[in-house]
Amino acid sequence: MNVTELSLPGLWLLEATLWRDERGFFREWFKSSDLEAKGVAFTPVQANFSVSECNVVRGLHYSLAPEGQAKVVTCVYGELDDVIVDIRVGSPTYGHYEIVHLSADSSASVVLPAGVAHGFRVLSETAGLSYLLSSPFNAPFELEIDPFDPAIDIAWNLTGEPIMSAKDRAAPSLAQRLQSAELPHFA
Secondary structure, rough: EEEEEOOOOOOOOEOOEEEEEOOOOEEEOOOOHHHHHOOOOOOOEEEEEEEOOOOOOEEEEOOOOOOOOOOOEEEEEEEEEEEEEEOEEEEOOOOOOEEEEEEEEOOOEEOOOEEEEEEEEEOOOEEEEEEEOOOOHHHHHHEEEOOOOOOOOOOOOOOOOOEEOOOHHHOOHHHHHHHHOOEEEOO
């Protein structure tokens, strides 16, 4: 597996070999030894799976869990744009974001460090995203930021009205979270 650091500190792109034949394809999407070879420690403690329709925007979500919450994500069917925003106070890339295109038939997965916000938009009719988490969901520590915050200015490139949860629609801006001391710090 090829492991490449992206523009945000601690954000990694994983690209595995696709083995294709007349039945379809096979790929590995997580292999701890390949991450460890790059100095990335990740121990999964929870696995999640979401299915979303075209033009769904989920996020921007993050966790303030005391132990942190890193993620490894991959698209298991359909295609989507995965969005990662550095919201770690003191980070050299604070407020910057990266978009990684993920699809079921590509070899890409993404490792997100603890303290970044995560979201995605669905490009296909439906898409399934699988998550490995380094800490369990803990409701009091789970927060969100407005995915359309003009200060972040994410290029969502939607083909219609975004389909979002009420919680995401009402999410505060990055500046509001900073003012309320509800952001993680860069280590």
